[in-house]
Amino acid sequence: MADNRDVVETMLVFARTLRVAGLEAGPDRVQAMVAALGELDVMEPSEVYWAGRFTLCAGPDDLERYDAAFNAFFGGETPRPGGRAPRQERVVQSAPLDLDPSGSGAVPEDQTLEEHAMASGGEVLRHRDIAQLSPAEREQLRLLFGLLSVRPPTRPSRRHTRSHRGPVDVPRTVRRVLRNGGEIRRLARHKQRTKPRRLVLLIDVSGSMGPYADAILRFGHVAVRRAPASTEVFTVGTRLTRVTRELRQRDPDRALAASGAAIPDWSGGTRLGEVLKAFLDRWGQRGTARRAIVVIFSDGWERGDCALLGEQMLRLSRLAHAVIWVNPHKGRAGYEPLTGGMQAALPHVSRFVAGHSLAAFQELVKEMADA
Amino acid sequence: MTQFPDSLSDLPPAERFTGPADLADALSRTGYLADEGLATAAYLALRMQRPLFLEGDAGVGKTALAQAMAEVTGAHFVRMQCYEGLEASQALYDWDFPRQMLHLRAAEAAGVHDAEELERGLYDRRFLLARPLLAAIEQSPSVLLVDEIDRADDEFEAFLLEILSDNAVTIPELGRIVADIPPLVVLTSNRTREVHDALKRRCLYHWVEHPSYEREVAILRTRLPQITAKLAEDVARATGKLRSLDLVKPPGVAEAMDWATALHVLGARELDPDRAAATLGAVLKYREDADRLHSMTLTAMFGT
Numbered sequence: 126m127a128d129n130r131d132v133v134e135t136m137l138v139f140a141r142t143l144r145v146a147g148l149e150a151g152p153d154r155v156q157a158m159v160a161a162l163g164e165l166d167v168m169e170p171s172e173v174y175w176a177g178r179f180t181l182c183a184g185p186d187d188l189e190r191y192d193a194a195f196n197a198f199f200g201g202e203t204p205r206p207g208g209r210a211p212r213q214e215r216v217v218q219s220a221p222l223d224l225d226p227s228g229s230g231a232v233p234e235d236q237t238l239e240e241h242a243m244a245s246g247g248e249v250l251r252h253r254d255i256a257q258l259s260p261a262e263r264e265q266l267r268l269l270f271g272l273l274s275v276r277p278p279t280r281p282s283r284r285h286t287r288s289h290r291g292p293v294d295v296p297r298t299v300r301r302v303l304r305n306g307g308e309i310r311r312l313a314r315h316k317q318r319t320k321p322r323r324l325v326l327l328i329d330v331s332g333s334m335g336p337y338a339d340a341i342l343r344f345g346h347v348a349v350r351r352a353p354a355s356t357e358v359f360t361v362g363t364r365l366t367r368v369t370r371e372l373r374q375r376d377p378d379r380a381l382a383a384s385g386a387a388i389p390d391w392s393g394g395t396r397l398g399e400v401l402k403a404f405l406d407r408w409g410q411r412g413t414a415r416r417a418i419v420v421i422f423s424d425g426w427e428r429g430d431c432a433l434l435g436e437q438m439l440r441l442s443r444l445a446h447a448v449i450w451v452n453p454h455k456g457r458a459g460y461e462p463l464t465g466g467m468q469a470a471l472p473h474v475s476r477f478v479a480g481h482s483l484a485a486f487q488e489l490v491k492e493m494a495d496a
Numbered sequence: 497m498t499q500f501p502d503s504l505s506d507l508p509p510a511e512r513f514t515g516p517a518d519l520a521d522a523l524s525r526t527g528y529l530a531d532e533g534l535a536t537a538a539y540l541a542l543r544m545q546r547p548l549f550l551e552g553d554a555g556v557g558k559t560a561l562a563q564a565m566a567e568v569t570g571a572h573f574v575r576m577q578c579y580e581g582l583e584a585s586q587a588l589y590d591w592d593f594p595r596q597m598l599h600l601r602a603a604e605a606a607g608v609h610d611a612e613e614l615e616r617g618l619y620d621r622r623f624l625l626a627r628p629l630l631a632a633i634e635q636s637p638s639v640l641l642v643d644e645i646d647r648a649d650d651e652f653e654a655f656l657l658e659i660l661s662d663n664a665v666t667i668p669e670l671g672r673i674v675a676d677i678p679p680l681v682v683l684t685s686n687r688t689r690e691v692h693d694a695l696k697r698r699c700l701y702h703w704v705e706h707p708s709y710e711r712e713v714a715i716l717r718t719r720l721p722q723i724t725a726k727l728a729e730d731v732a733r734a735t736g737k738l739r740s741l742d743l744v745k746p747p748g749v750a751e752a753m754d755w756a757t758a759l760h761v762l763g764a765r766e767l768d769p770d771r772a773a774a775t776l777g778a779v780l781k782y783r784e785d786a787d788r789l790h791s792m793t794l795t796a797m798f799g800t
Contacts, residue, residue, distance in 0.1 A: 178702075182701050
């Protein structure tokens with residue numbers, strides 16, 4: 126076949142287009158695609174479409190990008206089967222913000238973060254409100270954050286481990302008996318092992334949380350580094366962003382920069398209810414939140430529907446093992462959870478803690494381990 | 497194709513079909529109506545001897561496809577349900593210790609004292625319990641369904657990858673068991689956890705969608721021949737509407753079939769609001785979803 130080479134070349138260029146579009150499309154995947162095409166009719170656009178889709182995509186998030194790239198590259202209609210629209214269309218898209226730039230209407234008196242409280246000289250850095258630190262002090266605190274020892278919470282596993290006490294381990298006892306020619310010398314015993322419990326951090330990155338976002342993300346980095354397989358971090362604002370992968374890097378500053386680049390809605394508004402729903406639909410219900418410890422870092426400033434937030438918090442509390450709500454403002458004297466979002470969420474929260482200083486974060490670590 | 501079933505079934509499964517459309521025909525004869533994408537994926541999996549990785553909402557027919565594929569290729573169907581803490585001894589093979597013990601005692605009583613011979617008798621194939629992975633490799637051709645792989649641990653994935661790439665199992669006491677024809681492997685996932693990329697790379701990935709209205713009517717009529725055509729159409733239309741409602745758990749084909757069966761048992765020949773309300777539990781499995789529907793008027797949903 127004379128045009129065989131042309132086909133392979135065309136597909137290689139197509140694969141490059143896909144990589145630009147954000148798909149992984151590594152060499153082994155491309156090889157698989159060419160092999161798949163070998164089994165199908167190259168002249169049939171729909172068969173080319175499917176061959177590429179089966180081999181180059183790795184998840185529902187990839188499908189939309191693949192379809193767009195395929196359309197752009199081959200200029201045809203994609204033979205997308207009927208039925209329900211793809212899942213990603215249900216995700217909250219970055220909607221236009223109704224943010225008031227002056228912030229005068231939205232932020233009430235007791236929430237003004239610019240308010241400069243006089244810092245008494247004798248206070249230890251640990252107990253200072255992060256929002257009120259000078260840049261130099263913040264730098265110092267950054268180092269202290271690295272020393273936080275996050276103990277991942279545990280849960281009993283289905284598996285067993287050898288032990289001197291506990292129930293009799295029948296298979297191992299029998300194996301020993303076999304080895305000793307049928308003589309029972311000693312009973313082997315075992316006990317249940319423990320596994321790290323899944324930990325999910327949902328971090329509000331809206332404007333009102335601005336002064337704390339850096340510290341909280343640092344906390345997220347420490348948590349992810351401690352138990353990378355069982356920790357998930359998402360940021361919440363006007364949309365849901367998963368930053369777990371970015372935070373897995375060893376260097377905290379690099380990890381923070383990477384996750385900062387991944388978050389499209391820094392310092393925007395908050396639609397906690399909608400985004401929480403997106404989280405539960407896409408991740409939580411499927412398993413990420415099941416029997417997990419979910420920690421929400423937010424001041425509860427909801428711009429959307431508070432009833433929706435309450436509904437979703439109820440859903441979350443049914444799935445999760447424990448829901449901890451961390452509100453930096455709780456650390457202030459005289460704080461009362463009066464905001465609509467807080468009011469709606471509190472009935473479904475197992476613990477409500479402060480998160481304004483390093484000491485408060487240490488407290489949080491303890492709460493997480495005991496939850 | 498159907499007039500030569502004997503000579504055809506002698507061919508290895510991969511060469512029995514001329515193309516995706518042919519496979520879709522064969523599948524439809526077993527009662528499984530696959531759309532173009534799914535048929536192409538299954539055809540490629542057969543031809544390329546690659547595992548098929550299926551994702552999609554619950555109840556869209558991922559598991560049923562594996563069963564249908566076993567039927568059309570005349571292969572054994574082996575199912576492995578994954579769960580947390582799944583171990584090699586539950587997935588691959590295990591020695592039957594109690595029977596080995598009995599054998600040992602019996603041999604001793606019979607006066608066999610040659611240690612060498614005793615041991616050989618002890619690790620015989622008949623004392624080996626084949627778990628799903630070994631069973632799929634021994635009984636070729638076979639279709640191996642690895643259901644809900646996302647529920648198993650990461651270590652198990654790596655272990656599975658090793659078996660799948662070799663199509664063979666090595667048992668230290670017995671030797672290596674190789675599959676004559678590699679099993680067709682179908683993996684399903686509900687995305688409770690992101691499956692490792694190394695496993696996905698080796699598979700053909702397909703996202704299974706809910707069927708279109710026409711296909712769903714056809715599925716209902718094929719699977720439930722006892723229901724009326726009108727009822728099948730009404731149920732398919734209503735289920736389609738329910739899916740567009742943004743529910744906690746959108747109903748799948750399995751739910752639509754349950755619903756149609758429930759209505760048929762109640763003697764319905766078509767869907768009417770009263771019966772729909774009475775049987776709603778067959779399609780909506782969450783109280784929130786039912787509440788949501790009740791807040792809209794039922795007649796607006798199901799009225800003609």
